[in-house]
Amino acid sequence: MKLRREKSAALVPRIPTASMADIAFLLIIFFMLTTSFSPERTSVSLPESEIRTEVSKDAAIVAISSQGEISFTDGDQPAFPLVNIAELGQYVKTLVAAIPRKEFLIKADRDVRYELVDGVLEQLRTNGARRIGLLTERKPKESG
Amino acid sequence: MKFRSRLQRAPEVPTSSMADIAFLLIIFFMLTAVFTSNRGLQFAFPKEDPTRLDVQPEEAVHIKITGEQQYLVDKTPMSLGSLAGYVEAKMGQNPNKPVIIQTQGHVPYRVMIEVFDVLRQLEVKNISVPTESEVERWKTFGVFE
Structure with missing residues (x-):
């Protein structure tokens, strides 16, 4: 009587990886x-808010980094840095002339001084931007 | 003579x-x-008309942010909690009451967003965020001092 079959020893152990x-x-x-390839890739820590509405995907974005550097993208082209704030006005004006209902988003770091945001808002408003949004992050619910 | 080994391996794709x-x-x-x-x-x-003031400043609730946790609501210092209560009471009287947020330049951006968020949660319809130069212009009308 054979307790072990001779053949089983021939089977090679393997891990199924298929x-x-x-x-x-x-x-x-x-x-x-x-993955959405956003033209605006400045890394900022956005301020938090509980109310967050959807903004349009092809909006122009004005980014303000924590160092106070301002960059701009019209939503298609890659973002480029702005030398001064007055330069922004020109870009806004041409964009609004082409698309009157173009949305402009401000993507500013939560710790920048408000006067920078104020300057950007000023340029947007005086150059005819009608739809303006402020990008935020979801605020974690406070317990209690 | 053997050309083929009889033991064939099973065909396999690596x-x-x-x-x-x-x-x-x-x-x-x-x-x-x-x-x-x-x-x-x-x-x-x-x-649609950008030259018109869309807010009548004299009848609005005026929130001035002077620093972190420092809010002047209609010239009275308040905490964020009492600010919400104050605005809510005003909204109860007149749901279309405009609210103006004026933020000083040195204040961090997130403080302004915090107040904006609170107002949105209270479903304030008419929130106005004037820029510094707009405030200057309003001052000439004697709205702010």
Whole structure:
């Protein structure tokens, strides 16, 4: 009587890796779909608010970094830094002339001095921007 | 003479490197993914005529932010909590009452957003954020001192 079969010793132990690729490709598809290539990539820590409404995706963005550097994008072209604030007025004017209902977003760091934001608002308003939004982050709910 | 060995291996597509390639791509997409914020606070659309003041300043609630946790509401210092209560009471009387937020230049931006957010939560319809030069212009009308 044989207790062990001779043949089983010949089976090589292996880890099944065929499904690994399936999982990986699933994750790739997820990241590809969720990645949106935004023309504005200045890293700022946005101020927090509880009320947040959806803003249009093709809006022009004025970014103010924590160092106070201002950059601008019309929503299609990559963002470029502005030398002075008066320069912004010219860009806004030409954009508004082409698309009167163009939305302008202010993406400012939460700790910048308000006068910088005020200067940007001034340029937007005097050059005819009608729709202006302030980008914010979700405010975590306070307990109690 | 034998040309073929009788022991044949099962045909197999090598798939072990597929996972490596896939994970490499995942890492690429994870690093390039910027979680863009596309939500925020919007100003109410102003009237079509930009020369007209859309707010009658004398009947508005006037909030002046002079520093962190320092708010002057109609010239009375208040905390953010009592500011909300004050504005809510005013809204109860007149839901269309305009509210003006005036922020001093040295104050951090987030303080202004905090007040703006509170007003939005109270469903104030008419929020006005005048710029410094607009405030100057209003001063000539004797609205602010």
